[in-house]
Amino acid sequence: MQVLGSYASGSWFVGQGKKQTLLNPATEEAVAEISSEGLDLGRAFHFARETGGKELRALTFAERAEVLLAISRALHKEREALIELAMKNGGNTRGDAKFDIDGASGTLAYYAGLGKELGAKRVLVEGESAQLSRGPRFVGQHALVPRRGVALLINAFNFPAWGIGEKAACALLAGMPILIKPATSTALVATRIVELIAEQNLAPKGAISLLNGPAGNLTDFVSGEDVISFTGGSKTAAMLRALPSVVSGSLRLNIEADSLNAAVLGADVELGSDTWNAFIRDVSRDITQKAGQKCTAIRRIFVPKDRLSDATDALVERLREIVVGNPTEDSVTMGPLATSTQLADVRAGIERLAAESSYAIGADPFQPLGAPAGKGFFVQPTLFFSNDAARENAVHAHEVFGPCGSVLGYEGNEAAVEGVRKGGGALVSSIYTDDRRTAGELALGMASAHGRLVITNAKIAEQTVGPGTVLPHSIHGGPGRAGGGEELGGLRGLSFYSHRVALQGDRPLLEALLG
Numbered sequence: 086m087q088v089l090g091s092y093a094s095g096s097w098f099v100g101q102g103k104k105q106t107l108l109n110p111a112t113e114e115a116v117a118e119i120s121s122e123g124l125d126l127g128r129a130f131h132f133a134r135e136t137g138g139k140e141l142r143a144l145t146f147a148e149r150a151e152v153l154l155a156i157s158r159a160l161h162k163e164r165e166a167l168i169e170l171a172m173k174n175g176g177n178t179r180g181d182a183k184f185d186i187d188g189a190s191g192t193l194a195y196y197a198g199l200g201k202e203l204g205a206k207r208v209l210v211e212g213e214s215a216q217l218s219r220g221p222r223f224v225g226q227h228a229l230v231p232r233r234g235v236a237l238l239i240n241a242f243n244f245p246a247w248g249i250g251e252k253a254a255c256a257l258l259a260g261m262p263i264l265i266k267p268a269t270s271t272a273l274v275a276t277r278i279v280e281l282i283a284e285q286n287l288a289p290k291g292a293i294s295l296l297n298g299p300a301g302n303l304t305d306f307v308s309g310e311d312v313i314s315f316t317g318g319s320k321t322a323a324m325l326r327a328l329p330s331v332v333s334g335s336l337r338l339n340i341e342a343d344s345l346n347a348a349v350l351g352a353d354v355e356l357g358s359d360t361w362n363a364f365i366r367d368v369s370r371d372i373t374q375k376a377g378q379k380c381t382a383i384r385r386i387f388v389p390k391d392r393l394s395d396a397t398d399a400l401v402e403r404l405r406e407i408v409v410g411n412p413t414e415d416s417v418t419m420g421p422l423a424t425s426t427q428l429a430d431v432r433a434g435i436e437r438l439a440a441e442s443s444y445a446i447g448a449d450p451f452q453p454l455g456a457p458a459g460k461g462f463f464v465q466p467t468l469f470f471s472n473d474a475a476r477e478n479a480v481h482a483h484e485v486f487g488p489c490g491s492v493l494g495y496e497g498n499e500a501a502v503e504g505v506r507k508g509g510g511a512l513v514s515s516i517y518t519d520d521r522r523t524a525g526e527l528a529l530g531m532a533s534a535h536g537r538l539v540i541t542n543a544k545i546a547e548q549t550v551g552p553g554t555v556l557p558h559s560i561h562g563g564p565g566r567a568g569g570g571e572e573l574g575g576l577r578g579l580s581f582y583s584h585r586v587a588l589q590g591d592r593p594l595l596e597a598l599l600g
Contacts, residue, residue: 086115086117086118087116087117087118088104088117088118088119088120089107089117089118089119089272089273089276089297089298090276090297091121091124091294091295091296091297091298092279092280092283092293092294092295093124093125093126093128093129093132093133093264093294093295093296094125094128094129094132094291094294095132095136095290095291097283098123098124099120100119100120100121100122100123100124100297100298101120101122101123102120102122102123103120103122104118104119104120104298105118105119105120105269105298105299106118106119107119107174107269107270107271107272107273108174108270108424109173109174109176110174110175110176110420110421110422110423110424110461110462111176111410111411111412111413111420111421111453111455111456111460111461111462111463112411112456112457112460112461113457113460113461113462116173116174116273117174117272117273119269119272119297119298120297120298120299121296121297121298121299121300121301122298122301124296126296126301126302126303126305126306127306129264129294129296129306130235130264130306130307130311132291132294133235133262133263133264133291133292133294134233134234134235134262134311135291136290136291137235137262137289137290137291137292137293137294138231138233138234138235138260138261138262138291140289140290140291140292141231141257141260141261141262141289141292142207142231142233142260144207144260144289145203145204145205145206145207146200146201146203146204146205146206146207146209146258147200147201147203147204147205149200149257149258149260150196150197150198150199150200150201150203150258151197151200152257152287152288152289152292153193153194153196153197153200153254153257153258154193154194154197155285155287156193156253156281156282156287156288157190157191157193157194157197158190159281159282159285159287160186160189160190160193160246160250160278160281161190163277163281164183164186164187164190166277167182167186167246167274167277167278168182168183168186170273170274170277171185171186171245171246171273171274172412172413172420173273174271174272174273174274175242175243175245175271175273175274175420175423176376176412176420176421176422176423176462177375177412177420178412178417178418178419178420179412180374180418181374181375181376181412181420184247184374184375185244185245185246185247185274185375186246186247186274188244188246188247188250188251188554188555189246189247189249189250189251189278190250191250191557192247192250192251192254192557192573193250193253193254195254195557195558196254196255196258196557196578197254199258199575199576200258205600206599206600207231207260207600208228208229208230208599208600209228209229209576209579209583210226210227210228210599210600211227211228211229211585212226212227214226214592214595217589221592222591222592222593223589223590223591223592224589224590224591224592224595225587225588225589226587226588226589226595226599227585227586227587227588228585228586228588228599229259229579229580229583229584229585229586230583230584230586231259231260231261231582231583231584232259232261232310232311232312232337232582232583232584233309233310234261234307234308234309234310234311234312235261235262235263235264235294235307235311235312236252236256236261236262236263236264236311236312236313236314236582237263237264237266237303237304237307237311237312237313237314238252238253238256238263238264238265238266238314239266239300239313239314239315239316239317240252240265240266240267240268240275240316240317241268241316241317241380242268242270242271242378242423242424242427243271243375243378243379243380243423244375244379245267245268245271245272245273245274245275246274246275246278247555248267248316249265249267249275249278251555251557251561251572251573252314252572253265253293254557254578255572255573255578255579255581255582256314256582257288257292257293258579259579259582259583260582260583261312261582262291262292262293262294263292263293263294264294264295264296265279265293265294265295265296266296266300266303267295267297268317269297269298269299270423270424271423272297275295275297276295276297279293279295304325304328304330307328307330307336308330308334308336309334309336310584311336311337312336312337312338312339312581312582313325313331313336313337313338313339314339314570314572314581315338315339315340315341315568315570316341316380317341317342318342318343319342319343319566319568322340322342322568325338325340326338326340337581339562339568339570339571339572339581340568340569340570341380341512341561341562341563341567341568341570341572342566342567342568343484343566343567343568344380344381344384344484344508344510344511344512344513344563344566344567345384345385345480345481345482345484345508345509345511345566346371346381346382346383346384346385346508346511346512346513346514346552347383347384347385347386347387347504347505347508347511347514347515348364348367348368348371348383348385348386348387348514348515348516348517348552349387349501349505349514349515349516349517349527349531350364350386350387350388350389350392350396350517350518351516351517351518351519351520351523351524351527352389352392352498352523353518353519353520353523354517354518354519356392356395358519358543359543359546359547360517360518360519360541360542360543360546361517362546363517363541363546363547363549364396364517364541365396365399365400365403366403366551367383367515367541367549367551367552367553368383368386368400368490369400369403369404370551370553371383371490371551371552371553372400372404372466372468372488372489372490373404373407373418373419373466373488374553376419376420376421376422376464376487376488377485377486377487377488377489378422378423378427378486378487379553380512381512381513381552381553381554381555382553383490383515383552383553384480384484384485384489384490384491384508385474385480385481385490385491385493385504385505385508386400386490386491386492386493387474387493387495387501387504387505388492388493388494388495389494389495389496390472390494390495390496393470393472393492393494396492397445397468397470397492400445400468400490400492401445401446401468404446404466404468405446406418407419407465407466408454409451409453409454409463409464409465409466410453410454410455410456410463411453411454411455411456411461413455414454414455416454417454417455419466419488421453421456421461421462421463421464422462422463422464422487423462424462425462427462427486427487428462428463428464430486431464431485431486431487431489432464434483434484434485434486434487434489435447435464435467435485435487435489437479437483437485438469438479438480438483438485438489438491439469440479441471441477441478441479441480442469442470442471442477442480442491443469443470443471444467444468444469445468445469445470445492446465446466446467446468447465447466447467447468447489448467451465464487464488464489465488466488466489467487467488467489467490468489468490468491468492469489469490469491469492470491470492470493470494471491471492471493471494472494473493473494474493474494474495474500474501474504475495475500475503475504477491477493480493481504481507481508481509482509498523498526498527498530499526499530501527502526502527502530502531505531505534506530506531506534508534508566509534509565509566510534510535510563510564510565510566510567510569511534511535511536511563511565511566511567512535512536512537512561512562512563512567513535513536513537513538513539513552513553513563514531514535514538514539514552515538515539515540515541515551515552516528516531516538516539516540516541517541517542518540518542519542519543524540524542528540533564534563534564534565535563535564536560536561536562536563536564536567536571537552537559537560537561537563539551539552555573556573557573557574557575557578558573558574558575559573559574560572560573560574560577560578561573561574
């Protein structure tokens, strides 16, 4: 049995005592064991701050970019092996595993490109200088400097590669060392990524650490200029917000939590048009990709009441084509949920929605392909429908983190906006319309409740990658129940891992100081 270790203070450590078992979610067979007991976390943080931080801050942006590019290339070279691990430990289909791993390597490569453009600087100048007196020499200039702490990256189970890539790219380019805490249940991929980095010496000593297994008292060691970037559930997010270091010490915390993302079909969209087809394609893909275990997945589908039947039927037709089963079977297009806990939560959530809505698909018994009888954490694609979005309660309050969506009828753009906003804040929602007035009313009405909006019309229907894909060029995060955090967004992503300072003084001096 493979035992996964942690990487800290420049070396590997295998935890002591009772170990947790990682499973193949399609067969429930054991694939690895894991423990964090006995790891000296205080020493790990000290080593990362004093050694890793110093090494990274000494590098220019261009040199940090080379680190990111080397890691990206290593992931791409190891792509096939990482895909196999994701299928084995995450229940991913091959396509879902590629989505995760390519997302990680692509994001790292994108930020490497930004770092090369910044060149031989170590400080990021922000905006233009401002003259502060009658004379032209006394000026003020804002700049971003590296924080002298550790970036604790707490990642969710669903994207063990991409979750690392999007956080690590920004932190390392900003000059902060990272300590990765992956979800225990799907830690095989994250572990292999750190092994590649360590084996090939791709990062400065102390710049990257890994904690595998239970977190224990991990958060007791964050303080000062450390930061925490968290992706996961709202209960854990609430615990992190209550940490003394956050409440009293103003520790910087970024949270991405639950999200009841929506898709809105405009009343102008004709059945069978390019925009209609893009809508059906994106919604059906988001319901089933990664078995619906995406923070960006579409959960609520708003359609005009007179199109409720057409939209529901078209989505059901697409969902009937999905083959659920063991991802090792070539014909399988959707695998299992990641854990037994996820299975229980999704089943309970589906029952909650069923109490208020009608099944369109998903109520009948099914047998996953290629899975041992009675084994595996499988849920079939499930779709509900309701004629009145305004009356529903659970669909606007509870996220079913699995292959489940609800089609909701609305009348008028204002009603659609009000329905979407009932979700309390989301990462991303999408609008499908060829009418500019409709696009404007929906987008401006929905914008303040979202981190990102995707507006699709016939002219870009074949170009858009869909709302479920997080691109590093745009911010990722959202208000309210989505956590209130913000990641990526080009150079904006470095802000969380940097300290903004206003420097005031002699213009030539500041220009020389800041490069």
